[in-house]
Structure formats: C-alpha cells, structure tokens
Amino acid sequence: MAGKHQIDIDELLDGSMMEKARIRARSRLVDSVDSDDGVEVASMSDIHTEEGRLLEAFSFYYARLVVGASEDERLIARWAQAEAERAQQILNKDDSISIIANTYLSEVKLENGIWKIGLSDFIELCTGITGSRWRLPNCDITDGWVTLHDEGDKYSSRQKMARLLRERMKDDIKDDALDKMKKMDESLLIRLSEPVGMIRGLVASKTAETIALIGAGEQDWPPCMRKAIAELSQGVNVNHFGRVFLGSISRCIGLPVETTVDFFRTAPDFSEATTTYQVNHLYEREYTPSGCSKLKINHNCAVQTGDDSLCDQPWMDHPLKYIRAKQRRRKRQEGLDSSLNGNNSGDA
Numbered sequence: 500m501a502g503k504h505q506i507d508i509d510e511l512l513d514g515s516m517m518e519k520a521r522i523r524a525r526s527r528l529v530d531s532v533d534s535d536d537g538v539e540v541a542s543m544s545d546i547h548t549e550e551g552r553l554l555e556a557f558s559f560y561y562a563r564l565v566v567g568a569s570e571d572e573r574l575i576a577r578w579a580q581a582e583a584e585r586a587q588q589i590l591n592k593d594d595s596i597s598i599i600a601n602t603y604l605s606e607v608k609l610e611n612g613i614w615k616i617g618l619s620d621f622i623e624l625c626t627g628i629t630g631s632r633w634r635l636p637n638c639d640i641t642d643g644w645v646t647l648h649d650e651g652d653k654y655s656s657r658q659k660m661a662r663l664l665r666e667r668m669k670d671d672i673k674d675d676a677l678d679k680m681k682k683m684d685e686s687l688l689i690r691l692s693e694p695v696g697m698i699r700g701l702v703a704s705k706t707a708e709t710i711a712l713i714g715a716g717e718q719d720w721p722p723c724m725r726k727a728i729a730e731l732s733q734g735v736n737v738n739h740f741g742r743v744f745l746g747s748i749s750r751c752i753g754l755p756v757e758t759t760v761d762f763f764r765t766a767p768d769f770s771e772a773t774t775t776y777q778v779n780h781l782y783e784r785e786y787t788p789s790g791c792s793k794l795k796i797n798h799n800c801a802v803q804t805g806d807d808s809l810c811d812q813p814w815m816d817h818p819l820k821y822i823r824a825k826q827r828r829r830k831r832q833e834g835l836d837s838s839l840n841g842n843n844s845g846d847a
C-alpha cells in the first residue's frame with residue numbers, strides 16, 4: 500500500500516495525504532489509555548474500501564511510531580493490549596478469523612463450527628487468561644487437540660478462538676513496537692516529540708503517575724518555559740498565552756497539578772482557587788503546548804539567534820522537541836562520561 504500510494508516516512512509524519520491517518524492514530528492512542536475496552540471499534544473506517552484500509556493501516560503504523568518514540572515500555576504494553584482487544588472485538592464478528600487464526604497459530608482447525616487448537620499453542624496462550632474454563636483440567640483434550648466448545652450466547656467457540664488470538668496478537672504487537680523503539684534514530688524521536696508529549700501527558704493525568712514520566716528534569720526545560728517560570732517568580736505578569744503554555748507543557752512532562760499551581764504563586768494576581776481551577780481545566784482538557792512560531796508571535800519565546808544552539812536548529816519548531824533533543828544529548832554525554840570513566844579505571 501505504501502508503494503502503491505507513494506507513502507514514505509515524511510508523508511506519514513507530515514504530509515497532507517496522511518493527515519486523517521494521524522488524527523485517527525491519535526484517537527487510537529487516546530482510546531488505549533482512556534478506554535477500558537481497548538481501541539474503539541465503532542469509529543473504525545470501512546476496511547473494505549481502499550480509503551478505509553489506508554486510514555486504518557497507516558494510523559496503526561503512525562501510532563506504533565509514536566509509542567515506540569515514547570521509549571516507555573509500560574505505554575507500549577498498554578497500547579498493545581488495547582489494539583489486541585480491538586482486534587478481538589472485530590474477530591468476534593468478522594469472517595477473517597480463519598485467516599488470522601491460521602496466521603498466528605501453528606495448529607488450528609474448524610470442524611462443524613467448533614474450533615480446535617493444538618495443545619502447545621493453547622498452553623502458551625491460556626496462562627494469560629483468567630477464568631476456570633481456561634485451565635487445562637477443565638478442557639476437552641484429545642490427541643493433542645483442545646476443543647473450544649460452544650457455550651451458546653455465553654461464550655461461543657468463535658469467541659473463545661478470538662480471545663486466544665488476542666493474547667498472541669498482543670505479544671506480537673508489543674514485540675514489534677519494542678523492536679521499532681530500539682531502531683529509532685534521533686531525528687525521528689525529535690520529530691515525534693509532539694504526539695509523544697500528548698500521549699504521555701494523558702497517561703500522567705489518567706494514572707496519577709505524577710513522577711515525571713518523560714524524565715524531563717529542570718535541566719531539560721526549554722528557555723521559553725524557564726522564562727515564564729522566572730517571570731512569574733519575580734512577580735512579573737505573564738500574558739494569557741504564556742500562562743496557558745506553561746500549564747500545558749507542565750502537563751505534558753508529567754508535573755503534578757500542585758507543582759504547576761506553585762509556578763503561579765508569586766504572580767501579581769494569584770488566587771489559589773482560580774489558578775487551581777484553571778490548571779485543572781488545562782490538565783483535564785489535555786491541552787498540548789503551542790509551537791515555537793506561536794510563542795514567538797505572542798512574545799513568549801525566550802531567545803534570539805545565537806542564545807541557545809538547540810533553538811537555532813532549523814528543525815526546532817516546538818518546545819517539546821527541545822526537551823527531547825536535550826534529553827538525548829544529556830544521555831549521550833552521560834554514556835560518554837561513563838565509558839571514559841570505565842576506560843580510565845581500566846588503565847589504572
């Protein structure tokens with residue numbers, strides 16, 4: 500499909516043809532964090548049309564790039580789980596279940612509407628599923644085959660097969676995303692900073708994991724964020740745009756609401772109740788911070804050319820990219836330092 504429609508990585512990341520796929524990917528990612536039932540099936544496009552297939556396939560690839568770029572294994576596991584649950588819901592109804600079962604399982608057969616699965620596959624998959632019907636002593640096993648009996652409306656043979664397939668697909672999706680994560684180069688990580696910030700901010704707000712998920716310590720904060728914090732602490736009034744920016748970037752890097760409220764404490768017009776309400780609103784509505792061009796227009800950018808080498812980079816168009824690039828540089832430096840120390844101690 501990529502070849503046929505000339506979709507390369509640039510098109511997927513920034514091209515106008517893939518814009519809908521990126522929006523769909525965003526909702527797939529949000530569902531994976533937000534919903535208890537996995538990625539919503541109802542909003543899926545019609546995959547029997549070329550347009551629908553393009554949208555579903557490339558939104559999946561884009562979402563996989565974003566979770567890979569997050570370098571957060573918990574987020575990857577969560578997303579894989581949600582995508583697998585979505586697939587299970589589709590397989591409960593769609594006739595493609597035979598093709599999928601034969602793709603993912605080594606021994607599987609359908610006899611008179613009843614599914615049978617090879618014992619080794621079953622043993623591998625059933626351990627991840629709760630419920631007594633999935634325990635071996637309660638299963639009908641003959642000649643190395645486990646029969647997935649129909650339990651009527653309660654649990655049909657087909658639904659059982661879809662449930663087992665979900666386990667296999669979850670592992671497959673997760674391994675694939677982890678593999679992509681290891682192969683990400685720095686420029687790709689930086690280009691994906693904005694959607695990664697969005698999803699991390701969402702995870703932080705949903706799970707109350709307020710420890711900085713993104714691992715952005717103060718040393719990684721961009722000059723525009725520091726400027727807003729410094730001005731507020733000196734009692735200087737920061738304009739509305741700057742305040743919204745500070746609240747939304749704080750959310751994206753996983754700072755707790757209380758810390759963000761504290762930034763405003765010395766503002767000339769500070770009111771605990773109003774600020775807490777407004778910051779909560781920003782967190783709940785999952786605002787993402789504005790990019791550099793808007794910050795510059797609104798006088799919230801902190802640098803002139805030559806002040807900060809990262810801000811001077813031609814690709815620098817978002818403060819979240821600044822954080823990502825800074826983290827990468829720091830990690831690289833730490834790696835260099837430790838290998839140097841290692842070499843030195845070896846010499847001694």
Ligand code: SF4
Binds near residue numbers: 721790800
């Ligand atoms: S160039 Fe962008 S990242 Fe750097 S200070 Fe200005 S707005 Fe912030």
